Amino acid sequence: MLIDLSEILSLEGKTQVVEAPVSMDSFQSKLGDFPVAEKEPLSLTITNTGKKVLKIEAKGRITVNIPCDKCLKDVPTEFDINFEQEIDMQASKEDRIKDLDEINYVTGCSLDVEQLVHNEILIHWPLRVLCKEDCRGICPKCGKDWNEGSCDCDQSSPDPRMAVISDIFSKFKEV
Ligand SMILES: [Zn+2]
Ligand SMILES: [Zn+2]
Structure with a gap:
């Protein structure tokens, strides 16, 4: 206007x-x-x-x-x-x-x-925007919201293909 x-x-x-x-x-x-x-x-x-x-x-x-x-x-x-x-x-x-x-x-x-x-x-744009002070973020590999619980991804592995393999292994372990 x-x-x-x-x-x-x-x-x-x-x-x-x-x-x-x-x-x-x-x-x-x-x-x-x-x-x-x-x-x-x-x-x-x-x-x-x-x-x-x-x-x-x-x-x-x-x-x-x-x-x-x-x-x-x-x-x-x-x-x-x-x-x-x-x-x-x-x-x-x-x-x-x-x-x-x-x-x-x-x-x-x-x-x-x-x-x-x-x-x-x-x-007045904020330097940092967080949904809550202790937001845990999301998994960079599977996109799981860590505020709702953790996932099985191996965060020590930088290669996403390795994450898939370790996912398969952890599924085997569960059986
Ligand atoms: Zn958040
Ligand atoms: Zn994950």
């Missing part, structure tokens, strides 16, 4: 409040493509503080499913958006880019809600 800033820009000292729906269904970045599990509208408060400076405040919440680092199970990860920034609208677009390169959500006289949300998710 794009919000037109031209009206508030002409009303010095005034504040505009907008409930902006977020349309993104997935978060796409260099990290990959992650489905959005839950989202609420972004609550925007835009204040014209004078001299063509706008104070942008944004609050919202979005939940993105990120796979667990160890077992790859989807982990619903909540991003609390609590954003505040002042933008000098008199500065040219180039100057704004130079100042702070994250002001890419305002182009000309419009504010791009999706871009703002995208930036906030990217900034």
Whole structure:
């Protein structure tokens, strides 16, 4: 959603409040493509503080499913958006880019809600995502979820073909 800033820009000292729906269904970045599990509208408060400076405040919440680092199970990860920034609208677009390169959500006289949300998710992206603190991961050979129990694979053998052979042996032992 794009919000037109031209009206508030002409009303010095005034504040505009907008409930902006977020349309993104997935978060796409260099990290990959992650489905959005839950989202609420972004609550925007835009204040014209004078001299063509706008104070942008944004609050919202979005939940993105990120796979667990160890077992790859989807982990619903909540991003609390609590954003505040002042933008000098008199500065040219180039100057704004130079100042702070994250002001890419305002182009000309419009504010791009999706871009703002995208930036906030990217900034707060967790370094590590685990479904639980002590996630045991999955077997690299058979894909068994070790949280549900162990498997018979020989983890000392780096060759998966050997794992199959030792699997056969352990089955013989069971008989
Ligand atoms: Zn896990
Ligand atoms: Zn296994």
